[in-house]
Amino acid sequence: MLYHHLFSKYGNKKVQAAIIGAGHFGTAVVTQQKNTRQLKVPIVADTNLENAKGAFIKTGIPEDEIAYSKDPIEAQNLINKGMFVYTDDPMIIMDIPSIEVVCEGTGVPEASAIYCKAAIEKGKHVAAISKEMDSVIGPILKRKAKEHRVVYSQVDGDQPALLMGLIEWARVVGLTVISAGKARDGEFVLDEKNQTVSIKADGITVHDDYVARISDSYMKYFEIIPEGKAEEYIEKRAEVLKDLPNAGAFDLCELTMVANATGLKPSIPELTQASLRITELPVAYCSKKNNGIYDSEGIVDIHTNLRRKDEAGMGGGVYIVVRCDNAYSNYILTTKGQIPNYDLSTAVIYRPYHLCGIEVSTTILSEALLGVDSGTLEYLPRYDLVKRAERDIKAGEPLGNDHDLKLKALIIPAGRKGPNTPVPGHMITGNTAKVDIKKGEIITYSMIEDKSDTVLWKLRAEQENVFGTID
Numbered sequence: 001m002l003y004h005h006l007f008s009k010y011g012n013k014k015v016q017a018a019i020i021g022a023g024h025f026g027t028a029v030v031t032q033q034k035n036t037r038q039l040k041v042p043i044v045a046d047t048n049l050e051n052a053k054g055a056f057i058k059t060g061i062p063e064d065e066i067a068y069s070k071d072p073i074e075a076q077n078l079i080n081k082g083m084f085v086y087t088d089d090p091m092i093i094m095d096i097p098s099i100e101v102v103c104e105g106t107g108v109p110e111a112s113a114i115y116c117k118a119a120i121e122k123g124k125h126v127a128a129i130s131k132e133m134d135s136v137i138g139p140i141l142k143r144k145a146k147e148h149r150v151v152y153s154q155v156d157g158d159q160p161a162l163l164m165g166l167i168e169w170a171r172v173v174g175l176t177v178i179s180a181g182k183a184r185d186g187e188f189v190l191d192e193k194n195q196t197v198s199i200k201a202d203g204i205t206v207h208d209d210y211v212a213r214i215s216d217s218y219m220k221y222f223e224i225i226p227e228g229k230a231e232e233y234i235e236k237r238a239e240v241l242k243d244l245p246n247a248g249a250f251d252l253c254e255l256t257m258v259a260n261a262t263g264l265k266p267s268i269p270e271l272t273q274a275s276l277r278i279t280e281l282p283v284a285y286c287s288k289k290n291n292g293i294y295d296s297e298g299i300v301d302i303h304t305n306l307r308r309k310d311e312a313g314m315g316g317g318v319y320i321v322v323r324c325d326n327a328y329s330n331y332i333l334t335t336k337g338q339i340p341n342y343d344l345s346t347a348v349i350y351r352p353y354h355l356c357g358i359e360v361s362t363t364i365l366s367e368a369l370l371g372v373d374s375g376t377l378e379y380l381p382r383y384d385l386v387k388r389a390e391r392d393i394k395a396g397e398p399l400g401n402d403h404d405l406k407l408k409a410l411i412i413p414a415g416r417k418g419p420n421t422p423v424p425g426h427m428i429t430g431n432t433a434k435v436d437i438k439k440g441e442i443i444t445y446s447m448i449e450d451k452s453d454t455v456l457w458k459l460r461a462e463q464e465n466v467f468g469t470i471d
Contacts (some may be wrong), residue, residue: 087269
């Protein structure tokens with residue numbers, strides 16, 4: 001890493017950042033500031049004041065150094081005195097001169113659009129934590145930021161930016177990226193003795209414990225995938241594990257962002273979602289010419305890590321399956337510690353963790369000190385996350401976010417607004433069905449209430465006008 005070289009040029013300068021949305025992710029940004037020499041987070045905004053103040057309490061800041069304010073001038077004066085400010089009015093942050101970076105993490109698409117747009121127009125950098133908003137209007141916000149001479153970026157610590165960085169590194173050193181993706185946070189743990197596969201509740205993405213039992217005739221499919229048997233083994237494992245929870249819409253949302261940032265394309269609209277050991281990634285998630293499952297290369301995908309209890313997991317990390325197109329270089333790639341496939345034509349390189357808000361400081365400091373983002377140079381609206389009805393939906397029913405189980409996520413090529421065009425998934429969030437929707441139908445603009453007067457919808461319309469249709 002070059003961060004210490006790059007950031008040290010700015011001496012003891014402290015970058016001041018604000019957090020909007022004191023959830024799990026945003027709070028971790030706040031609590032890490034005492035251990036990050038050049039970062040200070042003096043203000044947190046959340047509609048839940050207890051959460052906003054609680055972020056500072058968790059940091060170890062004494063209560064007599066924490067104050068509430070709803071006025072930007074008062075808030076700036078408090079910050080100047082070394083106080084930490086919490087508020088339920090995020091818009092005051094836009095008028096606090098010392099704040100250079102706004103970290104937006106509400107997870108509410110319309111609110112995110114409002115705050116990101118306002119921050120950019122006020123000349124503040126944006127660290128976009130809210131993937132929901134970014135999957136809909138990230139490209140236009142990045143364009144607007146450039147026009148205002150500020151930076152808009154996805155955040156280190158979350159899988160999209162980490163995967164973008166891993167792909168960028170691979171391309172810089174001349175590796176061909178055959179596929180790239182993320183592991184789900186939840187993992188399938190194989191107990192060979194008792195012939196079970198289980199997954200534990202984590203309180204965030206998996207809400208209950210599940211156990212699947214493996215019959216004698218299927219046990220062989222949970223051994224290491226033999227050469228040339230990837231499709232068969234993936235299919236058989238899926239049959240056994242069909243009642244265990246698989247990837248959520250939030251997972252596909254993040255990979256929509258990666259597809260837009262890197263030019264990689266989804267394997268299929270719902271993604272493969274295979275259950276694979278780390279060692280099986282270069283065997284299965286490569287092209288058919290390498291005995292994998294894909295018809296082509298340049299694929300973005302997701303898997304659930306399959307492991308024994310005594311084996312290391314992926315920690316919801318990210319991976320790339322790559323090769324060197326020079327035989328000698330490929331020999332080095334596949335014999336110096338990376339995990340290859342059978343004929344040494346591919347290898348997997350992976351990062352078995354993502355530290356959420358703990359890592360965001362590198363994005364904040366890169367934006368404020370270096371004027372660069374930690375995503376990618378190019379961000380184009382190539383793909384949309386869309387939603388399909390998993391049951392009949394009646395007119396008047398509310399439609400939820402990525403945790404709404406009556407909706408299933410798909411990744412498809414981005415389209416322009418029209419009555420029969422699938423609507424981006426997070427323009428559905430908080431909306432209402434205007435007509436009866438049948439199970440299996442993809443939600444289109446004609447099926448929901450028109451919200452063209454909202455900031456989110458206006459920015460989406462602008463994005464479509466600016467970028468058009470990307471081939």
